[in-house]
Amino acid sequence: MTEQLGKRILRKEDPALLSGRGRYADDLPVAVGTLHAHVVRSPHAHAEILGINTAKALAHDGVWTVITGQDVRKLSDPFLTAIKTPVQQWALAVERVRYVGEPVALIVAESRYLAEDAAELIEIEYEPLEAVLDPIAACQKSAPLLHPQAETNQVSVRDFSYGDPDAAFARADRRIAMTVPFHRLSFTPIECYVVVAHYNPAKGSYDVLANFQGPFSIHPVMARALRVPGSKLRLRIPPDSGGSFGIKLSVFPYVVLMALAAKITGRPVKWVEDRIEHLVAASSGPNRVTEIEAAVDKDGRVLGLKLDQLEDYGAFLRAPMPGPLYRMHGAVTGAYDIAHVAVTNRVVLTNKMPASLIRGFGGPQLYLALERLMHRIAVELKLDPLEVIKRNLIGAPKFPYRAAAGALYDSGDYLGAVTETTGGGRLDELKRRRAAARKDGRLYGIGFAAVVEPAMSNMGYLSTLLTAQARDKAGPKNGAVSMATVNVDPLGAISVTADVTVQGQSAETVLAQIVAGELGLEPGDVTVVLEMDTAKDQWSIAAGTYSSRFASGTAVAAHMAAVQMRDKLKAIGAKQLNVLPDDVELAGGKIRSRTNPDNALPFGRVAGTSHWSPVMLPQDMAPALSETGVWSPPELEPPAHDDRINTSLTYGFIFDMCGVEIDPVSYAVRVDRYVTMHDAGRLMNPMVAEGQIRGAFAQGVAAALYEEFIYNEEGAFLTGTFADYLVPTVAEIPEVEILHMESPSPFTPLGAKGLAEGNCMSTPACIANAIADALSVRDVILPATPRRIHALLRPPQAEKAGKP
Amino acid sequence: MRRVNKNEKTRVTLNLNGRKLAAEAEPRTLLSDFLRHHLGATGTHVGCEHGVCGACTVLIDGVATRSCLTLAVQAHGRELRTVEGLAAPDGTLNPLQAAFRNNHALQCGFCTPGILMSFTDYLARNPHPTTDEIRDVLTGHLCRCTGYAGIVKAVEEVASSSAPAKAGAGG
Numbered sequence: 001m002t003e004q005l006g007k008r009i010l011r012k013e014d015p016a017l018l019s020g021r022g023r024y025a026d027d028l029p030v031a032v033g034t035l036h037a038h039v040v041r042s043p044h045a046h047a048e049i050l051g052i053n054t055a056k057a058l059a060h061d062g063v064w065t066v067i068t069g070q071d072v073r074k075l076s077d078p079f080l081t082a083i084k085t086p087v088q089q090w091a092l093a094v095e096r097v098r099y100v101g102e103p104v105a106l107i108v109a110e111s112r113y114l115a116e117d118a119a120e121l122i123e124i125e126y127e128p129l130e131a132v133l134d135p136i137a138a139c140q141k142s143a144p145l146l147h148p149q150a151e152t153n154q155v156s157v158r159d160f161s162y163g164d165p166d167a168a169f170a171r172a173d174r175r176i177a178m179t180v181p182f183h184r185l186s187f188t189p190i191e192c193y194v195v196v197a198h199y200n201p202a203k204g205s206y207d208v209l210a211n212f213q214g215p216f217s218i219h220p221v222m223a224r225a226l227r228v229p230g231s232k233l234r235l236r237i238p239p240d241s242g243g244s245f246g247i248k249l250s251v252f253p254y255v256v257l258m259a260l261a262a263k264i265t266g267r268p269v270k271w272v273e274d275r276i277e278h279l280v281a282a283s284s285g286p287n288r289v290t291e292i293e294a295a296v297d298k299d300g301r302v303l304g305l306k307l308d309q310l311e312d313y314g315a316f317l318r319a320p321m322p323g324p325l326y327r328m329h330g331a332v333t334g335a336y337d338i339a340h341v342a343v344t345n346r347v348v349l350t351n352k353m354p355a356s357l358i359r360g361f362g363g364p365q366l367y368l369a370l371e372r373l374m375h376r377i378a379v380e381l382k383l384d385p386l387e388v389i390k391r392n393l394i395g396a397p398k399f400p401y402r403a404a405a406g407a408l409y410d411s412g413d414y415l416g417a418v419t420e421t422t423g424g425g426r427l428d429e430l431k432r433r434r435a436a437a438r439k440d441g442r443l444y445g446i447g448f449a450a451v452v453e454p455a456m457s458n459m460g461y462l463s464t465l466l467t468a469q470a471r472d473k474a475g476p477k478n479g480a481v482s483m484a485t486v487n488v489d490p491l492g493a494i495s496v497t498a499d500v501t502v503q504g505q506s507a508e509t510v511l512a513q514i515v516a517g518e519l520g521l522e523p524g525d526v527t528v529v530l531e532m533d534t535a536k537d538q539w540s541i542a543a544g545t546y547s548s549r550f551a552s553g554t555a556v557a558a559h560m561a562a563v564q565m566r567d568k569l570k571a572i573g574a575k576q577l578n579v580l581p582d583d584v585e586l587a588g589g590k591i592r593s594r595t596n597p598d599n600a601l602p603f604g605r606v607a608g609t610s611h612w613s614p615v616m617l618p619q620d621m622a623p624a625l626s627e628t629g630v631w632s633p634p635e636l637e638p639p640a641h642d643d644r645i646n647t648s649l650t651y652g653f654i655f656d657m658c659g660v661e662i663d664p665v666s667y668a669v670r671v672d673r674y675v676t677m678h679d680a681g682r683l684m685n686p687m688v689a690e691g692q693i694r695g696a697f698a699q700g701v702a703a704a705l706y707e708e709f710i711y712n713e714e715g716a717f718l719t720g721t722f723a724d725y726l727v728p729t730v731a732e733i734p735e736v737e738i739l740h741m742e743s744p745s746p747f748t749p750l751g752a753k754g755l756a757e758g759n760c761m762s763t764p765a766c767i768a769n770a771i772a773d774a775l776s777v778r779d780v781i782l783p784a785t786p787r788r789i790h791a792l793l794r795p796p797q798a799e800k801a802g803k804p
Numbered sequence: 805m806r807r808v809n810k811n812e813k814t815r816v817t818l819n820l821n822g823r824k825l826a827a828e829a830e831p832r833t834l835l836s837d838f839l840r841h842h843l844g845a846t847g848t849h850v851g852c853e854h855g856v857c858g859a860c861t862v863l864i865d866g867v868a869t870r871s872c873l874t875l876a877v878q879a880h881g882r883e884l885r886t887v888e889g890l891a892a893p894d895g896t897l898n899p900l901q902a903a904f905r906n907n908h909a910l911q912c913g914f915c916t917p918g919i920l921m922s923f924t925d926y927l928a929r930n931p932h933p934t935t936d937e938i939r940d941v942l943t944g945h946l947c948r949c950t951g952y953a954g955i956v957k958a959v960e961e962v963a964s965s966s967a968p969a970k971a972g973a974g975g
Contacts, residue, residue, distance in 0.1 A: 014905040017913030018897060020847015020887035024914065027846035113832065187948055190851040190859055190914045242849065242914025243948050275852040504912030504949045691908045691950060698951030722856035722946065729943040730952035 004517035005750070008687040011509045012523065013502075022240040023531075025194035025211040026272050034196070035064055037261055037271040038115035039254075040105040040122055041281060042097035045131035045351040045715020046144065049095055052105060053123035060118040062110035064265050067257075069094035069104070075260050079253070080221045082319050082462050083156050083347070086149040089316040091225070091257035097126070098146050098315035099353050100717045101281030103253075108261050108269055131351040131715035135289055135312035138350045146315055146349045155317060156347040158465055160329075160643050162404040163340035165295075168304025172295030176377050180369040182764075183782055184287045184312075184352070184709040187359055187699050188727060189503075191242020192273035193251040193282060197258035201266070205232035206259045211241045213248040213501045214544010217459070219534060221319050225256045231535070233259070237501045239531040244503040245699070246357030246546060250283035250318070279720050284709050286324055286355035287312045290369035295340075300381050300388040304340035305333060307369070311345070314352040321355065322347045324362030326461050327547065328454065330407030330647035334370045335414050335450040336392040341404045345465070351715045357546060359699060360760030363451070368782070371449045371765035375772060385769070386427075389450050390418060400746065406644030408635055409452065409651040410753075411743040412679055418450065421655045421677040421739060430659045430673055443662040444672070445774025449766035450655050453680070454648030455548035455754025456480055458636040459541060461647040468641045478638035480649070481540040481630060482553035486515055486561040488569075488625035490611035492604025494519065495527045496561075499543035500554050502530045505756065506688040507550055511558050513685060514750075518562035519569070520586030521603065538628060548754025552650040553631060555684065556748050560629030568627065571618050573606045635747050650745045650753035652680040656766040662774050667786035667793065669705055669771060671734035676762070679741040680755035681748075690738060692756035698733045700763025705783050706732065808877050816880045820845060821889030829876040836860045838876035839886065847887040847917050851946070858945035861918035862886050868925035887917035890924065899965065900924065903958040911949030919945045923959055932963050 016022055054066040069092040078088035088094075093104045105122055109115035130144040137143055138153040146153055169175060191211065198207040206226060212218075212235065223233040235255070241248065254271060261269040273282065288311045295304035311325045325345050332343055374392070378385035394401050396413040403409060421427075430446050437444035460478035463471050471477075484498035496515050500507050508530060512523035519526075532539070542549065566586055573591035574581040577599050585594045592600030607625060609616055614623035639645040658674040676697065683689045706726040710718040719725040744751025768780045777792050808814045808831045817826040820843060827842040834853075839845045839862070851859035853872045860871040863885035890898050897905065900923060910916040919942070926933070926941050933941075938959045942952060 010905055011908070013913065014910065015895065015897060017910060017916060018887075018901040018904055018920070019891045019895065020845070020917055022847070022913055024846075024849070026840070026850075113830070189912070190857055190946060190948055191849065191912070192851075241912060242851075243912040245948065275854065275857075504910075506911070687908050691911055691954065694951035694953050695911060695949045699948070721854055722852050723854070727946050727948070729946065730939050730956065731943050733951055733953075736951075736953075 004513040004523055005684050007513070007685065009509060009513055009523055009685055011506050012512055012528065013506065013508050023238055024191060024240045024242055025209060025238045028209065028238060030196055030270055031268050034268040034270050035108045035110060035265055036112040036115055037258060037269050038107045038112060038119055039103045039277065040107060040119050041277070042093065042100060042102040042104050044097055044126050044128050045100050046129040047097050047126035048129065049093060049097060049104065050125040050127050056121035056123070057107060057118040060114070060121055062114035063118045064108045066122065067106040067108070067261055067264060068092060071264065072260060075263065076225045076256060077227060079225050080319055081317055082321060083317060083465065085155045087147045087155065087316065089318065091253045091260065099351050100715055101353055102315065103257065106257060106261055108265055133350055133352065133711050133713065133715055135287065135310050135348045135350055138348050146351065153349045154346055155349060156322065156465060158345050160343040160405070162644065165304045165306060165340040165342040168340035169295040172303050173298045174296050174380065175293055176296060176373065176380050177291070177293035178373050178376055180290045180292060180372050181781060182288045182365040182368050184284045185703055185707040186247055186282065186284050186709065187245035188278065189243030189245060189247055192275060192278045193248065193254055194272050195251065195254050195258040196268060196270045197262040198268045199259065199262040204228065205234065207234045208255050208259055209236045209238060210251050210255050211248055212237055212251050212255065213244040213503060214546055215320065215541060216539050216543040217541035218249065218252050218319060222252055222256050226259055234533065234535040237532040239502060241501065241503045244545070245359040246361060247283045249357045249546070275722065276720055279725055280717050281353050283356045284314065284353055285358035288365040290365065292369045292373050294373055294377060296377055296381070298381065300377050300383045300391055302336060302338050302392050305338050306342045307332065308344040309346065310348060312348050312350050312355070314350060314354040316354045317347065317349065318354050318356055320462060322465065323357065323462060324365065326464050327362040327457060327647060328366045329461060329464055330405045330645045331403055331452050331454055331651065332366065332405045333403050334367065335394060335452050335653065337394045339404055352711060359696065360757050361547060363757060363761030364703060364764055367449065367451050367761045367765045368768060372768055375769040376778065386422065386448055389448055390415060393418065393450065406640065406646050407648065407651065408646045410745045410747045411681065412653045413741065413743055414450065414653050417653055417655050417677050417679055417741050420741065421657055421675055426675055427657065430657065433659055433672060437661060443664065443774045444659060445770040445772065446659050447766045447768065447770030447773060448657050449762040449769065451758060451762040453652040453654055453754060453758040453761065455652065456552035456649040457547040457549065458645065458647050460638045461645055464639045464643060464645045468643065471639060476638035479632055479636045480542040480549070480553060481632045482542065482549065482557040483538045483540065483628060483630050484511070484554055484558035484561050485538060485626060485628040486565045488565065488607045490608050492607040493527065494521065494525060495529060496558065497529050497537060498554050498558055499539045500530060500550060501532060501545045503545055505545060505550060505692065506685065510555060510684050510688060514555060514558045515562040518559070518566045521589060548757050551684065551752040551754050552745065552748050555752060556750055557629040557631040559750055560631060561627045564627040564629065568621070569606055571621060572609050573601060575618050576601060576606060633747060649747060650681065652678065652753040652755055652758060654678055654758040654762045656762045658766050658770050660767060660770040660774060662789060667789040669784050669789060671701065671767065674734055674736045675739065676736055676759060677739040677741065678755055678758060679743050681745045681753035682742055682751035683740065684752050689755055693738055693759060694736065696756055696759035697736050697763055698728060700759040701733060702728050703760065703782065704764040704767040708783050806880060814877060816876050818879050818881065819883045821885055831875065831877055833876040834872055835874040835876045835879050836871040839871060845886055845888055849914050849917055851915060856946065857915065858922065859915045859918040861921045863921055863925055866925065866928070868922045887920055890920060900927065900962050903961040907954045907958040907961060909950060909954035909958040915945060915947045919955060927962060935960060938963065
């Protein structure tokens with residue numbers, strides 16, 4: 001084999017994307033006669049729908065139909081959810097709207113322009129209801145109920161205890177507590193949702209193109225809603241997608257809606273979401289309020305931890321929610337060696353758009369609370385924050401390490417990573433800058449964050465929210481399957497398919513590296529085809545691109561498929577070269593004897609044997625040159641009876657350190673220096689790795705300082721354009737120094753771990769700690785906008801208590 | 805000045821990447837929609853339709869313009885250049901495109917065509933900009949994948965090359 005992994009190989013994706021030859025969902029041709037849909041949305045945060053008069057809209061030129069919640073209720077079933085509650089959700093609002101932007105009607109017309117014209121003619125009568133936006137208020141008995149049949153807005157509460165947290169708190173020198181909110185935001189892919197749906201009445205089947213991203217556990221949800229078996233919902237994912245960051249999972253209700261529209265009209269129906277719709281209603285990360293408390297000894301060692309996590313999912317709990325509350329569950333103690341933990345997880349519904357997947361997926365919320373607490377412990381005990389972190393880190397000899405709540409951390413040297421990051425004069429430089437700034441009376445602070453980054457989720461983690469008895473009854477859920485296939489054609493050309501959706505993560509390039517390396521070829525010799533078709537491609541519920549599953553999942557499956565193909569070709573080649581299979585190697589486009597390299601055949605010649613002369617194959621060998629690697633790691637066990645759960649397969653480590661300065665006039669936070677250390681095991685392509693880290697870092701900065709979905713008290717949405725919702729431009733993204741260590745994972749043959757979500761988790765916490773240090777305040781609310789900083793610097797008298 | 809009737813389709817003729825093309829458009833048809841859905845030039849992307857993200861940027865008579873804020877009829881008789889017109893006919897990337905690839909200046913690639921067109925215009929007027937000037941132009945675009953660092957490096961690479969940046973082949 002020729003090693004291709006670890007090289008900085010330029011992307012195979014780029015020439016097409018740089019030339020306008022990408023094939024994104026809206027670029028693909030549609031059938032003649034395709035109709036275009038426009039969604040009519042609720043202007044109210046909470047209201048009864050008294051009536052919808054569609055007559056005038058229907059009479060408008062070019063309008064084929066107007067679909068309302070009543071039609072949807074007749075033709076489809078409510079979406080399956082992860083928590084069984086009396087809450088029902090369809091693709092359009094039925095009887096009641098529960099957030100601004102909720103789809104209420106669908107107008108289908110001969111063009112999008114005509115559909116939008118007709119939208120002005122639709123008459124919807126609403127009876128407004130009191131809305132509840134605040135998650136804590138929504139839990140109160142007096143709160144208006146979003147779903148009266150559920151009799152509460154708090155639809156799930158679970159208590160967990162690991163070790164003996166009460167004893168740990170009883171023997172502690174100090175108890176240190178904080179309340180840490182995390183806000184709502186999205187990473188707004190520049191391409192919005194696209195759906196093109198067909199219905200074939202002869203077969204009763206749907207064929208839908210959508211820029212869906214997975215997980216494919218949602219395919220059964222869509223099929224069930226449409227009342228068809230999964231085989232009659234053919235879902236196709238286009239070869240290119242304009243970003244996702246978790247957001248494009250939530251195209252799924254629109255897949256169902258457009259499929260119904262195609263059935264009703266008898267024509268293909270296309271819908272392209274616009275930006276206004278995307279901001280108001282596509283998806284959001286859930287906001288969370290965490291009450292976190294540590295039991296500490298006088299040296300700052302954390303003996304026990306308690307967390308009460310109240311997560312706000314908006315108006316509906318869509319599958320696979322409440323994922324963010326449980327994705328980190330096994331790793332709730334982060335990078336720290338804490339044996340005793342109590343966790344209360346609470347799920348609440350409010351009058352906001354439904355929350356769902358977003359890059360970081362539960363990590364940003366957890367780590368903001370945990371890392372702010374570690375900083376606070378140092379302040380309260382008058383210790384160095386870095387020292388408190390170091391004293392609590394899991395020691396290198398303890399790996400593989402079983403965390404209190406069940407995560408099995410595969411490998412790492414956390415202290416080594418911290419030492420390397422703070423070394424090289426980096427921390428000294430930060431301290432010098434802080435001292436100089438403070439001497440001049442400027443506001444400057446230093447922050448740290450230590451974060452464990454999980455990758456490749458255990459599909460069983462969500463069942464932790466059920467009691468052990470309920471899990472027993474429902475049957476165990478666990479594991480995560482990845483699949484990839486390597487094909488060799490009659491002339492030796494290689495093609496690869498895999499169970500990922502393309503969103504810019506460079507899977508095409510890295511898969512080509514993996515397969516080419518095993519087959520003794522160059523990445524340019526391997527064609528990777530990643531558009532997906534659920535009717536023809538191999539997939540399971542874990543398929544898709546999310547939870548950093550590529551490096552620890554699909555990449556491994558591709559490696560397995562390539563090794564299987566390599567071994568098959570070696571056996572075929574051995575017969576033709578008249579040597580033993582062990583003496584055969586694949587290198588430089590040849591299949592040859594290792595001991596006598598002159599005894600060689602071109603790769604294509606040997607590969608062609610299976611196609612052209614299958615009778616010549618070694619005995620008992622199946623002729624087809626198509627090998628599928630199926631990867632199902634045994635470490636992903638179901639939740640144990642005591643609720644311990646290994647939530648992910650691999651766990652990388654990140655240590656961040658930054659210095660920020662606060663402008664005394666504008667109150668803007670400027671990140672002066674930022675260093676991020678990543679240990680993601682073996683790096684497969686350093687250029688791609690750096691790109692992923694820089695992208696996550698930019699989003700981490702955005703979450704810390706700029707981006708927030710804002711609702712007013714009545715539930716009106718105030719951030720509905722890119723002029724109100726502040727996506728950082730190049731001017732807002734600071735320089736970042738990226739460092740790497742490599743502690744290969746012992747649980748995957750490639751040793752690689754995920755790394756693309758880490759800075760979404762670490763950067764908000766690191767910047768918040770630096771702000772707390774700069775201003776000597778206890779509470780820092782993100783995003784730390786000038787308005788919020790101003791409030792911290794000029795607190796009203798009553799709030800002065802916030803200062804230590 | 806050409807007059808168009810609000811309720812009538814009108815024939816819009818323009819030169820796109822060196823080729824004369826024509827199609828019917830309503831007076832309200834956006835140039836971005838016209839390029840993508842009437843002329844089949846889907847390389848230009850639509851990201852916000854309110855002029856903030858910059859993904860839809862094209863050149864009209866050499867000047868970078870938001871095609872989502874331009875009506876198709878306004879492009880009548882004009883020279884348009886889009887991302888499809890940057891590479892050589894055989895697909896060879898021009899120096900700006902190649903620099904984007906070399907510096908990993910794109911991931912999903914959706915915002916990239918607009919950024920390439922803005923810098924095609926800008927580098928033609930200012931072939932050797934400073935890093936601050938590059939960053940200033942780039943603030944007109946949103947990219948959610950890259951964190952922008954690779955884009956700045958890519959343009960710096962073109963700007964610092966000894967040969968003045970070429971406007972590229974094809975146009």
